[in-house]
Amino acid sequence: MATTLDLHDISYIHEGAPEALFDVVDATLPQGWTALLGDNGCGKTTLARIVCGALTPTHGAVNPSPSTLVVAYCEQECAHEPANLDALRDDWSPEVIALRDTLGIGDDWPYRFATLSGGERKRLQVACALHGTPDLLVLDEPTNHVDADTRGAVAEAMRAYRGIGVLVSHDVELIDATCTQCLMFTRRHMGGRNRTVLERYAGGYTKARRTHELRRAEAVGELKAAQGRRRALESARDVRRAMMDAASARKHGGHLIDRHDHDARNTHKWNEKQADKASAAAYRALGSRLEAARREAASIETDAKRYDGEILLDITPSSRRELAHVPAGILRFGDAAGGAGCVAVSELTVDGMRWHARKVGDADGAAQGCPGIRVPRLGVGPRDHIGVDGANGTGKSTIVRALLGSVDDTVPTLYIGQLPQAGADARLLARLHRLDDADKARVLSMVAQLNDDPDRLMRGRDPSPGQLQKLALCIGLLDGPQLIVLDEPTNHLDLHSKQALARFLRGYPGALVVVSHERWFLDEACGSAE
Template structure:
């Protein structure tokens, strides 16, 4: 089995695109885990698919060829059953049992994939990817949908893997726990244009990020020094120009010499001629040095500018005292009305605007009758920001469905779920291109504030899952929703996009219900200390 995979001059350009998504990528992927990082839409998934042989690069090569290896790719979305689900289900070897135990997979899960929560589906998907111990494995956002305990379980399973692993993720804790190097796609600015480059850093995310910040600070200092040098030369050249102008004025003053004093007039002419030559030579030398200084400054690459402004929306909160509600009792996981056979295996605790779901001790083995979550009376006001967290499978999605069912049809509502349907991306692009000029400009402006590149979408490129998530929000905001419901909105988003989204949600004037496993995000979007 190969212990290192090498990328030589790898480039990829989508059909009809004016420039490559990335160009001339050089990288080595050793045994163990390498994190592949970057903003949404920068090409992480494309490069990952090239690495495992699912895509052919436009230029360049991968050595050894992925076709000579047993390669597996675990995609971001978990809407469909993994291709080798039956193999895992029927394998009761000690290794397969250990893998199930590590990831906490129930024996019945392979038989009811469609009824599993997003986090449960993701665990089963990761288990199928690890099953069979492939030579080369790509995990694309494996901790989307999952809680902290499941993240730890996935990290443990990853550490037991002995092949070449590529992790596409924005999960800092997972990267720190598993990866020995980070490859970062970054947008760099040089000579008036931006380009995407791949930078390598040793260690997990925390170490890599610290190293990169130091490198960027050194580059900024280098650029500032080059700019100071250029300004000093510009000042010296302007001073020399002034001296030349003064010399010219003195030269014209030669008529003050007695016209019969030929020796004085000849001396004056000779001195001025020499001064002209010296000044012109000095001026030309300064011009050459200034041009060299300008080229030096333009050759220094710096990070491309990010947009850190606010998303502006004209939304008036509802005049209703209550936007959504749920009566106290048991909400069935299958969505049916409660009956005498329904058993509460989970419960909801409410602490102000923070709602937490959890399993009830001793109820995990209940298999007869309906299963559900016990809730107190719940009410969402027109300006309330509610953050919901809890372990996978404890009823968060069930709770959200119940709240949405209670919302009056007259209340404008924007709902974005955690698992989009197969045609969602195509519909979003069609909606974007069908907007009027003003609405389209507003959507593109909002996308830019969420750390995205609107030009790529306008060129018709297929949006990444993270871009699609942001596009769904921006298009939905055009309708002026008085209630926004987001189920795991940070799935697929890069770190800068998460921060920008949290900042917007905190200032959103209407009612907000957010489900997330990222506590910092709920604190920022719904208010800390809840």
């Protein structure tokens, strides 16, 4: 088994792109876990696929070659069955039983992947990635869709892994709990242009972020000092230019001397000639120093600017008293229908604008083939901001489907689910390019406010899931929705994007229903539960 993996001078450029996604990437991946961090669309998944050997870099090499290793890759999405699901299902060795127990995987899960919740699918997906003890393992957003208990189980399974691990994630707690180093993609500004660089930091996310902030503050201080020196030299050069102009005026004032006073005229010429030489030399010296100061300021890299504005919407809340409602009863998992034969294996409690789903009883309902969630009467008013949380498999998505099924067709509604539909990325990009100039400008402006690069999105042919998530929201906002329903909207989003999305949702004037495992996000978007 390899003990390290070296990335040497790695560059990657998409076909037809005007510039590299990233270039001159050098890094060493030791045994243990390395976090790969950065904003949506910066190239994390691309680099992860290069590390795995699934993608060939435009330039550079990975040593040893991934083709000589046992490699496993756990992708972001969990819409499809893992390739080795059958192998995991049929393996009852003590090691695999321990892995199942660690991740809390039910014996029947491999047989009913299509009926599992997003979090349950993710647990099974992670187990399949760990199965077979690969030399190199890449986990791409392994805690998308999962609750706090599952996040802890994933972290425990990761800590037991002894190979070379790469974690692509925005989950601060998971990174701090498992990673010994962070590789951070950062957009840097230098000499009037932005470029993407990869920086190494020791420790988990919290330590890496603190070190990054210190480096950023130092760079900003250096830039300000260099710009101050440049301005001082520009001012000194201007003064010297004024002195030379004055000397020139005096020189041309020689006609005032009596033309018969040859001694005075010769003295005047000699003095002005020496003054010209001294002034010219001083001016040239200042020019050289100024040019050096300009080069120094241009060579200092600082973090590229982030957008911190607001998304402005002209949306009027509905005049209806209630936009969605669900009668009290038991909702059958899967299709959100009710029925006398359903057994409640979970229930929903309502505390103002916070709804919490929790498990009750045991899995008897699953054995009878009709498990469900017991709910009180639910209603969504025209200005309500409702946050829904709870463990995986308790029926949160079932509640969402029931609410959506009750909405009148005349109510403009925007729904974004946690699992993208097949071909959704192509349809979104096609719609973006079909928009007229005014609407396209509005969408790209909103994308920028959600911490993304509009130019990169317009050029990109393979946008990241996080970019598609933002684009789906921004294009949907063009229709002026009076009700927005978001199921796990923070999946795939980087931390800055989550914060920007929460700020926008907090100010959204219409009705909002958000399902999330991130309670801080629900507090920001929907108001605190306390």
